[in-house]
Amino acid sequence: MGMSPWIVSDELWDHLEPLLPKRERRFRYPGRRPLPDRDVLCGILYVLHTGIQWEYLPKDLGFGSGMTCWRRLRDWNEAGVWQRLHEVLLAELNAAARLDWSRCVVDSSHVTAKRGQHTGPSPVDRGRAGSKHHLITDGHGTPLAVLLTGGNRNDVTQLLPLLDAIPPVRGRVGRPRRKPDSLFADRGYDHDIYRDRVRARGIVPAIARRGTLHGTGLGTYRWVVERTFAWLHGFRRLRIRWERRADIHEAFLQLACCLITHRQCKLLC
Template sequence: MVDHGVVIRRHELTDSEWELLAPLIPSASRGRPRTEDRRVINGMVYKIRTGVSWRDLPERYGPWKTVYTRFRRYAIDGVFTRALQRIQARADAAGDIDWLVQIDSTIVRAHQHAAATGRKGEVPDDEPDDHALGRSRGGLTSKIHLACDGRGRPLAILLTPGQRHDGICARPLLERIRVPRTGPGRPRCRPDHVIADKAYSSRGFRAYLRKRGIGHTIPEKNDQKRHRRNRGRRGGRPTGFNSEIYRRRNTVERCFNQLKGFRGIATRYEKTATSYEAAVTLASLLLWARSI
């Protein structure tokens, strides 16, 4: 039941959103009573919406250490990832997912506090050595690689250092798509079609998509066209390209715009890759909840 006496403030979950998310949040089976779940989740949402530090959370969400500890535990346990998959499973069962999938990436500037990750050799087992932090022209950055459905909702997320090339991450990104079935059967992992820009134009990636039976619309780079023509018959046939389908590629850009509407996503404040990826996943979860 929804408590209609709850005052919903800005950057907090609505009653309908909480009704959808509440069953996906693990409950405490034993021990002393803990802070109300909705209150704590609202604190997490407020944090990624505004980008404030954990210590500066308003008192209405309870002790900031409680909110942070719960968020960190959920991040390590993959709670938000499983919740996102369960919402995707419901949508897929209802035929609500458009499997014309778009992939792309965006650079995120890391705040100076995100670089304070401790001494070398102190990296936890759940963290990459580089904490998904790298250096590019913009300074210290991370990169979010995203696969979204035809309605602009995240299907899979991959976090890397900012200088990592998109083409290298295309295959592991698609392999993160895993939408469970609500009944028997294996999770759905294969899109019907993939749309991507020239950064993903490589013979290896196209061969990978053909092997999996995935149609694709990816423009060919000019130097690749020239090299193929210079090889004559050995260069093979031109790649197929449907300009009408490619016009839908702006959907992934709109998805990034929505994610970056969260200030805690647009700038990385989290020190660990696990926590920042959990924040992006929580934001993705909210996008799904508001589209259903």
């Protein structure tokens, strides 16, 4: 029987532990000993995988309270832990020549949002409040960056921010890399001004044009980002946005990208 997906593996913990902020010990009034970070992370992963509300987190599994897990998720996100973990994992893939820099692929996906920041009337869900996940992957579908916007935000407005969000990826000799050779996108990104801006960055745009027949061949390369969205939304907490605060939902998004990238790293073993 396999290990529960919310149990933190030794490999993932070895990557993550050095990145966590260290808490100062109080010697005069030490108070109650805080719950170990690894146990709290298991609770956060439990919520991410099952979609359960924080207040219903089972205490008998040793995760601590939902509020404890929520606070650590918030604090670690503010400290940039998930971003740095993602960069460490991408560097590991890059060192093994397992990132495909010949192209990147962008797309977005709409999710229902119950409330909060970065929501807007959805054009695909009868005007109901929603948010969008904007994703850029390498040619294999490994997530490079993810952004959150309101559901009414036009996809093309996030094209350049997604390119800017690709971190400097180390792992090879020379300067860190953060720019793919080409960019693939569907008709939602069909604007010549953005093609020009992508070219100005030294990236070849391969963006489908509106009004052309399907079967142009771009789908041969774009399907990887759709698969990655399926992986992302395999985490139940990301299928519907429950969080009022955008930073908490973004923390879940970044953590999920880290877990997907970590799976790719495990394939190297």
